[in-house]
Amino acid sequence: xxxxxxxxxxxxxxxxxxxxxxxxxxxxxxxxxxxxxxxxxxxxxxxxxxxxxxxxxxxxxxxxxxxxxxxxxxxxxxxxxxxxxxxxxxxxxxxxxxxxxxxxxxxxxxxxxxxxxxxxxxxxxxxxxxxxxxxxxxxxxxxxxxxxxxxxxxxxxxxxxxxxxxxxxxxxxxxxxxxxxxxxxxxxxxxxxxxxxxxxxxxxxxxxxxxxxxxxxxxxxxxxxxxxxxxxxxxxxxxxxx
Amino acid sequence: xxxxxxxxxxxxxxxxxxxxxxxxxxxxxxxxxxxxxxxxxxxxxxxxxxxxxxxxxxxxxxxxxxxxxxxxxxxxxxxxxxxxxxxxxxxxxxxxxxxxxxxxxxxxxxxxxxxxxxxxxxxxxxxxxxxxxxxxxxxxxxxxxxxxxxxxxxxxxxxxxxxxxxxxxxxxxxxxxxxxxxxxxxxxxxxxxxxxxxxxxxxxxxxxxxxxxxxxxxxxxxxxxxxxxxxxxxxxxxxxxx
DNA sequence: TAGCACCTATAGCAACGCTATATGAACTGC
DNA sequence: GCAGTTCATATAGCGTTGCTATAGGTGCTA
Numbered sequence: 001x002x003x004x005x006x007x008x009x010x011x012x013x014x015x016x017x018x019x020x021x022x023x024x025x026x027x028x029x030x031x032x033x034x035x036x037x038x039x040x041x042x043x044x045x046x047x048x049x050x051x052x053x054x055x056x057x058x059x060x061x062x063x064x065x066x067x068x069x070x071x072x073x074x075x076x077x078x079x080x081x082x083x084x085x086x087x088x089x090x091x092x093x094x095x096x097x098x099x100x101x102x103x104x105x106x107x108x109x110x111x112x113x114x115x116x117x118x119x120x121x122x123x124x125x126x127x128x129x130x131x132x133x134x135x136x137x138x139x140x141x142x143x144x145x146x147x148x149x150x151x152x153x154x155x156x157x158x159x160x161x162x163x164x165x166x167x168x169x170x171x172x173x174x175x176x177x178x179x180x181x182x183x184x185x186x187x188x189x190x191x192x193x194x195x196x197x198x199x200x201x202x203x204x205x206x207x208x209x210x211x212x213x214x215x216x217x218x219x220x221x222x223x224x225x226x227x228x229x230x231x232x233x234x235x236x237x238x239x240x241x242x
Numbered sequence: 243x244x245x246x247x248x249x250x251x252x253x254x255x256x257x258x259x260x261x262x263x264x265x266x267x268x269x270x271x272x273x274x275x276x277x278x279x280x281x282x283x284x285x286x287x288x289x290x291x292x293x294x295x296x297x298x299x300x301x302x303x304x305x306x307x308x309x310x311x312x313x314x315x316x317x318x319x320x321x322x323x324x325x326x327x328x329x330x331x332x333x334x335x336x337x338x339x340x341x342x343x344x345x346x347x348x349x350x351x352x353x354x355x356x357x358x359x360x361x362x363x364x365x366x367x368x369x370x371x372x373x374x375x376x377x378x379x380x381x382x383x384x385x386x387x388x389x390x391x392x393x394x395x396x397x398x399x400x401x402x403x404x405x406x407x408x409x410x411x412x413x414x415x416x417x418x419x420x421x422x423x424x425x426x427x428x429x430x431x432x433x434x435x436x437x438x439x440x441x442x443x444x445x446x447x448x449x450x451x452x453x454x455x456x457x458x459x460x461x462x463x464x465x466x467x468x469x470x471x472x473x474x475x476x477x478x479x480x481x482x483x484x
Numbered sequence: 485t486a487g488c489a490c491c492t493a494t495a496g497c498a499a500c501g502c503t504a505t506a507t508g509a510a511c512t513g514c
Numbered sequence: 515g516c517a518g519t520t521c522a523t524a525t526a527g528c529g530t531t532g533c534t535a536t537a538g539g540t541g542c543t544a
Binding site for chain 1: 267341342349351352355356357382386389390392393394398401403405413420421424425467471474
């Protein structure tokens with residue numbers, strides 16, 4: 001269970017910190033826990049990493065390597081915007097797979113002090129967007145697009161992490177993703193899902209009626225009728241395509 | 243400088259905590275600082291608030307009152323989507339004006355434990371989106387749209403807070419905002435019939451849905467269900483008032 | 485005046501991040 | 515082969531943290 005093997009203490013500390021972080025379920029991880037699991041004493045930690053934050057930065061750096069590897073681990077599809085989608089999904093999955101690590105990386109915001117990792121992630125996204133721009137598929141500067149997309153990506157991932165795993169709805173991610181990509185892309189690029197115009201007027205009208213009915217109680221239907229009516233309405237308004 | 247006035251200790255604690263939080267520049271605020279500034283001792287804090295988090299929750303609740311007040315403090319423009327834009331801008335401004343409070347409210351994400359305030363903010367946004375939906379301006383469920391928009395809104399605000407105040411570029415906010423709103427809105431600004439002047443939105447939406455259903459066959463309902471559905475729809479859409 | 489909640493203070497615990505100091509081991513120069 | 519230097523780890527403990535067991539004061543009602 002402990003890292004008492006023949007690894008050097010520095011490595012043992014890194015692994016112990018990463019493991020405790022992953023299992024901490026959001027609770028803070030103390031240096032005493034880490035050093036005990038690593039089988040060393042406190043000064044060793046401070047000798048190698050300066051302070052607790054230094055150790056965590058090192059863990060984050062290792063985590064970022066993994067993150068970058070994931071972000072590059074697919075063959076370019078030839079459609080840069082499609083690759084952006086995969087980067088987005090990969091980002092979300094990374095966050096959901098290792099929420100504690102993700103929170104240390106992207107969730108530890110402090111005023112006026114930007115985590116270096118955010119800039120790195122933006123650069124990664126911008127690099128990919130440059131290809132889209134070169135293909136004439138971008139209607140804004142790649143840098144601005146990257147910042148905007150990443151901000152939304154982080155926001156969505158944080159929200160999903162905060163939700164109980166049981167009722168996590170990944171549609172929040174895909175919906176926001178496509179919205180952002182569509183917005184920065186030139187119109188003909190078919191950025192949104194194929195059935196863009198497929199959201200027929202039926203669905204739109206059903207959504208409108210649903211909202212209107214809930215706002216003002218109509219007395220044209222009995223309560224039992226209304227219940228069934230709303231159920232059908234919901235079925236129509238959430239129909240996958242027209 | 244201290245709150246030694248005639249206010250009750252509970253209030254003094256609240257104000258001291260809020261003040262220290264606002265001035266802390268990201269550094270953690272200790273209970274000893276708070277109790278000293280409030281002019282009370284530790285047990286008083288725990289008597290009134292249970293623990294440190296309870297006190298901070300109370301501060302957040304007060305902050306949320308202010309947030310909600312800001313979100314409601316403008317006359318409805320008659321264009322729901324324009325109001326959504328103002329809610330977005332208001333959210334960002336709230337975060338930039340009181341970054342530490344904002345970070346406690348929206349930045350304190352933990353796995354699988356959703357801050358109550360997020361749900362409240364979503365409800366606020368959804369409420370406004372319902373008006374847009376009733377006007378036929380939404381092509382997704384108001385709830386999903388609210389979650390998506392708020393996630394992006396939080397992500398952008400966190401990014402802006404993390405940036406040095408000098409080179410904060412609010413275009414990141416407006417760009418992301420418009421991207422999200424555009425994505426959830428219908429292209430044709432008015433899906434409902436043009437003659438919506440005299441009739442309630444329920445009737446207008448029912449008429450629109452009726453027409454849309456007849457034009458394109460939805461297979462979400464069986465034929466018998468559809469028959470009854472259309473009958474009810476007719477009853478609603480011919481309702482004299484409501 | 486007696487009793488009873490309510491509220492606050494004294495004093496202190498365990499855990500925290502961190503460090504002054506010391507010891508052992510490995511390498512270097514002569 | 516030995517002193518000098520540097521690196522790496524341990525012992526012990528400092529100051530601060532969130533929090534609490536216990537007790538005392540205060541004002542109300544009976």
